Amino acid sequence: MFEGLRFKHWHASEDDKGVILLALDREGASVNALSRAVLDELADIVERLAIDNPPGVVIHSSKPSGFAVGADIKEFVTYADAGTVQENIENGQRVYESLARLPCPTIAAIHGACMGGGTELALACRYRIAADDDTTKIGLPEVMLGIFPGWGGSARLPRLIGAPEALQAMLTGKPFNARRAKAVGLVDRLAKPEELLAEARHFIRRPTPRPFAQRAKAWATNTWLARQIIAPMVRKQTAAKVRKEHYPAPFALIDAWQRGGSDINQRLKLEARGVVKLAQTPTARNLIRIFLLQERLKGLAGKAEHGIERVHVVGAGVMGGDIAAWAALKGFEVTLQDREMKFIEPAITRAQAMFEKRLKSPAKVDAAMGRLKADVEGAGAAKADLAIEAIFENAQAKQALYATIEPQFKADELLATNTSSIPLDELRGKLAAPQRFMGLHFFNPVAQMPLVELVRHDALDAASEKRGLAFIKALGKLPVPVKGTPGFLVNRILMPYLLEAMRLYNEGVPGPVLDREAKRFGMPMGPIELADTVGLDVCASVGAELAPFLGLELPQGLEAKIQDGRRGKKDGQGLFTWVDGKPQKPQVDENYTTPPDLIDRMILPMVNEAVACLHERVVDDEDLLDAGVIFGTGFAPFRGGPIAYARSEGVDIVRERLQKLAQRYGERFMPKAGWDELG
CATH class of the missing domain: 3.90.226.10 (2-enoyl-CoA Hydratase; Chain A, domain 1)
Structure with a gap:
């Protein structure tokens, strides 16, 4: 024919x-x-x-x-x-x-x-x-x-x-x-x-x-x-x-x-x-750019093979338990270690629920559960191709754990930390094979958040990095390589936003107003609801690590709420009251007047920190920065990310707005190094 x-x-x-x-x-x-x-x-x-x-x-x-x-x-x-x-x-x-x-x-x-x-x-x-x-x-x-x-x-x-x-x-x-x-x-x-x-x-x-x-x-x-x-x-x-x-x-x-x-x-x-x-429209241009960046992230590993079949996770808390469950869902053999079985059992229960929701078929659920094994003694470390540490944020405790795990490795096993803020140069000091040590920073909730930061340090070799990127891809996540400085990329940019929102809250701006205005800007969730969802204890822990580095202060009253057992969503009480997993936001007086610079006070610190990250080469380029912040924080996708937002608004105009905020509210708003390069 x-x-x-x-x-x-x-x-x-x-x-x-x-x-x-x-x-x-x-x-x-x-x-x-x-x-x-x-x-x-x-x-x-x-x-x-x-x-x-x-x-x-x-x-x-x-x-x-x-x-x-x-x-x-x-x-x-x-x-x-x-x-x-x-x-x-x-x-x-x-x-x-x-x-x-x-x-x-x-x-x-x-x-x-x-x-x-x-x-x-x-x-x-x-x-x-x-x-x-x-x-x-x-x-x-x-x-x-x-x-x-x-x-x-x-x-x-x-x-x-x-x-x-x-x-x-x-x-x-x-x-x-x-x-x-x-x-x-x-x-x-x-x-x-x-x-x-x-x-x-x-x-x-x-x-x-x-x-x-x-x-x-x-x-x-x-x-x-x-x-x-x-x-x-x-x-x-x-x-x-x-x-x-x-x-x-x-x-x-x-x-x-x-x-x-x-x-x-x-x-x-x-x-x-x-x-x-x-x-x-700018929305279409930005969303198409984000789609292409997503494809770029997927391709970062190239044709590298991760060579990983068995994963050992230490720390069965919310993060460690959910990382282990997700790896098992994706076909890896996983052992999950903690001090006692009572700490592992809740993670296994959560995993079962997640498998049932996603896999539907009882046979597939049973197979996934068969791949996830409790391991109080930590025997899985000696058989693992990758060990992931997900314990509490304390450098000495993490280093002590590495000293017990690394000697069990037999060949080219990878060791990773899920730390959210501690610099890797600080953590790798006593390792025998620092070239195979990296950060794999997942975000909460693991099953929903698409991004994983692969955290570099100066001793990480290229082959191990490629294996790490390939592993992230095999998990169905998007990898972004970042420099191992405090807070890495996402938390470093997110923290000024959260801290400023909590400062505004302490100044008397109602939480529902802060959340409403942030969503009006395009954020998927308001900062007060986000702080409660993440947990005020986590915000305080990460904030304490990052605040001195960023030149910021923790808001007053945060520690008191934590000590009173009001850590947010997980306790049912935080900055909001939570019922059945949903925040009960109080009514706002209809005569309340929203401060005209409210959005700038919340959003521009993120943009300022993004420019600083770009200047310090925390990521390789501004496209990866925008992609990381969007997929890691939900930063208004239609705006294209913080750097794209600064460019669309006008670099000089945004810098001038920061200078005006600094004159009115303090040095924390002063434009950081990198604005001249961006211009």
């Missing part, structure tokens, strides 16, 4: 019934990202298919990783910089609409990751079949890049599965697994992975009609009246989660859907217009 045509990214074959098997295999790439070249080839193929009209077409992927991960984001950035986003969007829509209009039946055979433009490709087919396993994920996550689906996804998905499920999927970016996709009508059939293509060929010859209830729901929830009723409700629900001025994409998506009629061309025009407008 395709004589005379040569393709780099697509491979066509024909079965004995004349059905065309069209395999996507992007040349020179491990995954199928949909570049312009890939789409141009598809356009040529679709044009030939329209002429030859075979009995059916099966579109599938030759990549083990999955169907397609979506549009090539780097290429999208190029289009945005060149001001040609509209042409790119309209081209993709044209290619997919040509596919959708083919007279012959088409089916997408989906396995693994099917995201963004890949899902839109599948939606342009008449049918969809998916591999029935845990790796299949089908989604439209564009909202997380500050845009929404632009190659027909927002125009087609609501009409296929009904508006409620479609809007929920696109507004959250959360993918469907295979069975959920079948339940909502996104896919027409499931198949065993090894039988996917055979089932697709069979289905395309004898398709099964979609259930009437699915078709009726899809129609009923997209009528003009339904759109006028549903859209305001969804808009209100969305506004309760994000602010329109921070994240305009969800609201633009709802508007486009509400205005979209029965004509696919009209819906595609609304879609293109909305995406093109969003692509020019």
Whole structure:
């Protein structure tokens, strides 16, 4: 059929019934990202298919990783910089609409990751079949890049599965697994992975009609009246989660859907217009940059192998216990040590609950529990490939522990500390093999926080660092290498924010006001709620370590609360009262006037410290700094990180605002070294 045509990214074959098997295999790439070249080839193929009209077409992927991960984001950035986003969007829509209009039946055979433009490709087919396993994920996550689906996804998905499920999927970016996709009508059939293509060929010859209830729901929830009723409700629900001025994409998506009629061309025009407008916003530029930085963090280990099968964790507190549980979840054999079994048991109980929540299958839960073993005697240290120390923050105690663990090592085992603030040059002094010692600083809660700081020191060798980075990647976390100075990167930048917020609290600014204003700036959680969540005892401990280094003072009253057993969320009392894990924030007098410089007092100390960290090379460059602070603290992603924020506001302007704060409130606000370099 395709004589005379040569393709780099697509491979066509024909079965004995004349059905065309069209395999996507992007040349020179491990995954199928949909570049312009890939789409141009598809356009040529679709044009030939329209002429030859075979009995059916099966579109599938030759990549083990999955169907397609979506549009090539780097290429999208190029289009945005060149001001040609509209042409790119309209081209993709044209290619997919040509596919959708083919007279012959088409089916997408989906396995693994099917995201963004890949899902839109599948939606342009008449049918969809998916591999029935845990790796299949089908989604439209564009909202997380500050845009929404632009190659027909927002125009087609609501009409296929009904508006409620479609809007929920696109507004959250959360993918469907295979069975959920079948339940909502996104896919027409499931198949065993090894039988996917055979089932697709069979289905395309004898398709099964979609259930009437699915078709009726899809129609009923997209009528003009339904759109006028549903859209305001969804808009209100969305506004309760994000602010329109921070994240305009969800609201633009709802508007486009509400205005979209029965004509696919009209819906595609609304879609293109909305995406093109969003692509020019600072939010989209920053979120796309963050996505690319995330990919960079994932690739820091390169092709290095971690060589780790067994992990020994010492310290079964919240951090150590949860690190051990997460490692076991990810397939490592883990031993967990503490002084007595009574200290380990709560960690095992938490691990069981986490496994049940994430793994669902009893067999998988039992397997994970089998990989996590209590080890009061510490026998696992001698068999471990990696030992992680997660005891209390005391340098002498940590060094004493290393003196018992390191002699048990037999070859090239790694030793790591989870210290949150103690410089590694101080901890490594008595080690026999400091070149294999590093910090692996996890954040609480371990299961939810994506970042791990790999903490360097001057004796760490490059090979060990690469192994550490590869281990972090194997845990499904994002690594950022940092210098082993006090507080490293994240805590050093976060602490001035928390301490200033607590100072403001002591000055009489209500806690709910501080939290409200921080969230208005874009922080995911207010500083008072965050301090209670982390624990006032942890804040005091880290603060005591960092405050002298940062030239700050601990707020008054903190020690008294800790001594009274009011450490925050874990005690039910802190700066707020907590009930069932939620803060009970008191009402604020409606006549209270928020200080006009409140946001600057909280946020600019973070920016100031970020500039100092960059100056001192705590991280290798400003991109890694912004990524580390966003993934480690939740710093407003749409602002792009503290350095990006300083640049967007104007470096000289932010420095001047700091100087004014210093004149009014004290030396702690004086601009630190590094502002001239940033300018």
